Amino acid sequence: MKFKTLSAALFTTAAVSVSGVSMAYDEIVSVRQEPVQPIQPAKVSDPQLVKLGAMLFFDPRLSKSGFISCNSCHNLSRGGSDNLKTSIGDKWQEGPINSPTVLNSSLNVAQFWDGRAADLKEQAGGPIANPGEMAFTHELAVEMLQSVPGYTVEFRKAFGTDKINIDMVTDAIAAFEETLVTPHSKFDKWLAGDDDALTPTELRGWDLFKTSGCVACHNGAALGGNSFQKMGLVEPYHTTAAAEGRSAVTGKDADRFNFKVPTLRNVELTYPYFHDGGADTLVEAVDIMGRLQLGKKFTPDENAAIVAFLKTLTGEQPRIIVPILPPSSDATPRPTPFAD
Ligand code: HEC
Ligand code: HEC
16 A cells, blocks of 8 residues: 555545545544554634634733733643643742643543543633633623624634633634544654654654553553543652642542543643653653653663653644634723732
């Protein structure tokens, strides 16, 4: 089989047929039996809702200070993260935990490091009202939006009414986030059949990733995001961060220090690593994972091969036209960045 031609065909938008099996429009199919599947391109079923969600994602007026938007901490120019150890919130507050990427977050089994939000819609209400993040309230957020004529027009187009509520806000943000997927990475091209997509070193890294046992936790299309696992399985992880992990949700002692396995998609872009941002580089993160999760010390050569493989997981970043936000009206409450 000519893999190169095949993979070219797989990335067109036309329906294609491989081995007599016809595939859905636009779907990218792996021709290999691997524990990881390609990321599928975004399917936009409601463009108006996505457009509104993008506006809200970029609008700092959803914060008390009028300065912090979702994009402040999930910067879409930087892999959907802030590249800080822990995030900076309202009044320059030091956040308790590292900001995970929003890219491919629709593939997560639940949202947040401890999974306390079931899905993106439930998650989206959190940061607006979190005093350590955007420090607003849902009531004030709705009041602000309702006072902006340009927004009432957009909400009417999306929901058939311009009586805005927080449910519509979180619906729209979630719909936008569902489009933040990163298909067509080098690794996905290889999965789709392009033998030349990976170098021998990258392939060796993938092999080590599988044979060492990384895939036990980092699997599925996102290479993670689908289970909660102990951080420090073989050797304990030392950190000064207070987060206790999944037990904060379940109340079970057995879940202490279990965190949602982060996706490794775009991991090259989303440094620093771990829930406390404790590892600055991939070399460090891979070394720690090897020792703490698997009891395995990689040679510098092996570590470099795994890092090379991880960098093949950087996909096509969502191309976003920065939304032009409608201006506040005379009736719009003004931000209070310095008030208590
Ligand atoms: C001040 C920084 C900050 C702002 C502003 C912020 N976030 Fe976050 N976000 C975080 C941090 C930190 C976490 C991880 C919190 C945790 O797990 O306890 C997170 C988690 C998430 C997650 C879960 C990802 C995962 O893999 O579990 C999503 C989705 C998300 N934020 C979307 C948003 C949206 C949408 C907004 C705007 C309404 C927003 N965030 C505003 C810092 C921020
Ligand atoms: C037992 C399950 C398990 C195994 C095995 C495992 N990991 Fe992890 N991995 C996790 C968990 C859980 C985290 C998050 C830990 C935290 O933040 O405290 C993580 C985090 C990471 C991160 C940081 C990602 C980020 O965005 O912060 C990288 C990189 C990583 N793992 C790579 C690997 C590699 C490479 C291997 C194999 C050598 C491996 N992992 C094996 C569960 C596992």
